[in-house]
Amino acid sequence: MLVIDQLSVSYGAIKAVREVSLRVEKGEIVALLGPNGAGKTSLISAIIGLVPASGGRVVLDGVDITRRRTEDIVRLGATVTPEGRHIFADLSVGQNLRLGAATRRDRDGIAADTERMLAMFPILRERFASRAQTLSGGEQQQLAIARSMMSRPKLLMLDEPSLGLAPKLVEQIFGLITELRTQGLTLLVVEQNAYDALAMADRAYIMNSGRLQFSGRSEELLASDDLMELYLGTGTGVHAGAAS
Amino acid sequence: MDYVIQQVLNAASIGGEYALLALGLAIVFSVMGLVNFAHGELITISGFTMYAIFIFAAPTSAWGLLPVGIIAAIAAAVVFERVAFRPVRNAPATTGLLTAFGLSIVVKNFFVSVVGATRPRAVPTPDWLSSHIEIGAVHIQTLQLLEAAVTAVALMALLALLRGTNIGLAMRAAAKDFNTVRLMGIRANQVVLAAFVISGLLAGLAAVFIMARRGAVDPFMGFTPVLKAFVAAVLGGFGSLGGAVVGGLALGAAEVLFQIILPESIAGYRDAFVFLFVGGVLILRPQGLFGRKHQFGDKEG
Ligand SMILES: Nc1ncnc2c1ncn2[C@@H]1O[C@H](COP(=O)(O)OP(=O)(O)OP(=O)(O)O)[C@@H](O)[C@H]1O
Ligand SMILES: [Mg+2]
Numbered sequence: 001m002l003v004i005d006q007l008s009v010s011y012g013a014i015k016a017v018r019e020v021s022l023r024v025e026k027g028e029i030v031a032l033l034g035p036n037g038a039g040k041t042s043l044i045s046a047i048i049g050l051v052p053a054s055g056g057r058v059v060l061d062g063v064d065i066t067r068r069r070t071e072d073i074v075r076l077g078a079t080v081t082p083e084g085r086h087i088f089a090d091l092s093v094g095q096n097l098r099l100g101a102a103t104r105r106d107r108d109g110i111a112a113d114t115e116r117m118l119a120m121f122p123i124l125r126e127r128f129a130s131r132a133q134t135l136s137g138g139e140q141q142q143l144a145i146a147r148s149m150m151s152r153p154k155l156l157m158l159d160e161p162s163l164g165l166a167p168k169l170v171e172q173i174f175g176l177i178t179e180l181r182t183q184g185l186t187l188l189v190v191e192q193n194a195y196d197a198l199a200m201a202d203r204a205y206i207m208n209s210g211r212l213q214f215s216g217r218s219e220e221l222l223a224s225d226d227l228m229e230l231y232l233g234t235g236t237g238v239h240a241g242a243a244s
Numbered sequence: 245m246d247y248v249i250q251q252v253l254n255a256a257s258i259g260g261e262y263a264l265l266a267l268g269l270a271i272v273f274s275v276m277g278l279v280n281f282a283h284g285e286l287i288t289i290s291g292f293t294m295y296a297i298f299i300f301a302a303p304t305s306a307w308g309l310l311p312v313g314i315i316a317a318i319a320a321a322v323v324f325e326r327v328a329f330r331p332v333r334n335a336p337a338t339t340g341l342l343t344a345f346g347l348s349i350v351v352k353n354f355f356v357s358v359v360g361a362t363r364p365r366a367v368p369t370p371d372w373l374s375s376h377i378e379i380g381a382v383h384i385q386t387l388q389l390l391e392a393a394v395t396a397v398a399l400m401a402l403l404a405l406l407r408g409t410n411i412g413l414a415m416r417a418a419a420k421d422f423n424t425v426r427l428m429g430i431r432a433n434q435v436v437l438a439a440f441v442i443s444g445l446l447a448g449l450a451a452v453f454i455m456a457r458r459g460a461v462d463p464f465m466g467f468t469p470v471l472k473a474f475v476a477a478v479l480g481g482f483g484s485l486g487g488a489v490v491g492g493l494a495l496g497a498a499e500v501l502f503q504i505i506l507p508e509s510i511a512g513y514r515d516a517f518v519f520l521f522v523g524g525v526l527i528l529r530p531q532g533l534f535g536r537k538h539q540f541g542d543k544e545g
Pocket of ligand 1: 011040
């Protein structure tokens, strides 16, 4: 589904991503882990075209999307739920969802998907007409994910969906991610919550200082304290405190 | 009583014209972060297009000039965006500002040297525009009534667009977070184009009224109205759409008010008093009446 080949991203002199190669197969959940500043967000942004790649290639379903515009890549079926949510604060919950479906013309399909999202996230139904700004952080994260789903993506990339959420909500969001996969979605999930992310992911990549340091099956990582220690710090998750 | 009604209408028509222009500035600024100093040139281009049609096509009625003026302003706004502003869209804000300055100078000089319009050229307007109607004892100028009405309709249509259409919602969202709008698959070019089309349409409406009032065109005809519109936009809170409207109407009201209360001997300093008043408001509310302290405060979690 997604093949990344020797991708690099630079901001002036800063090399944020250095020749990273990875792939995500259809129907997989892949975790992308690593400490702050590792280059995870930069990698995702380059995939979706929000920052230019300084080298390498991104191929989505056989189509080279390396230099495509973000809006065209989204129309090809990939999207990102950005780090820090970025909901449209001045618009209502309903209007946020509506813009999520802005590329679609099938009114009935949009209505059905809206209904599906509201069933999945009951709080959004309750707050449908409220300004999105008035939602709590966790509610905003739910809205951000629901909004991404409204474009009917084939590949959804979530950048730190659990950031700043209470443990219970994290569990809920991760449960949702697993459920989305059963509905046929392919997911690339950036996370600081290494343990929880690995528990749900099939495979994982670990980045550090812009480089890929590890790639392998989640169980392999989870089973080895040495690997967890080596790549993810203390062996208790990169930032165990982040979610509490 | 009829005196009061007349002055209120006076304020509404002048204020409405400032509001149309300030709104055009605000919409482009909020979507693109561009302070469009070439906005006044849309009025000039619109005026000269009406003039050209009048000279070369010699229409039997001046009616047909009005849509031509509006379309010319929209077309000019679209061309400005495509030719001048798109190449510098992702450059620092000062680059956009200088581009707008340059564009403004180029257009003005085109009319001065190429068209050779060194003095105002007369353009006729439909007679009925300058006629008056009587409602009871009140004597009302048709132009003013029309101006107030058209402004109101344009504002309501814009409000409906911003609230009820995808492109309108996208424009509002893009004001704070353009990249996330693109993540929705919405084309950045379309959002920017929509902002310029709207600013051109509003400038075109204002241009028609300005023409109707002056009955003549010259290369600098857009300068003063847009200067006032800038003041109105700042008064309302630069970048805020509601603020642009309120700022425009407030400025119009202030002008009429000072016109009335200033004694004859210093009436010529009306604008100085108006600006003094605006300055006073800005000392109390530096962000303008409706401005927010954080125009771009969307980066936090
Ligand atoms: N717009 C930018 N301009 C300059 N440098 C940047 C920019 N964005 C990121 N960087 C730098 O690139 C490096 C990678 O940042 P990135 O945001 O990709 O890391 P990350 O893995 O997502 O970190 P986190 O877990 O904190 O979100 C960092 O050193 C960061 O300072
Ligand atoms: Mg990040």
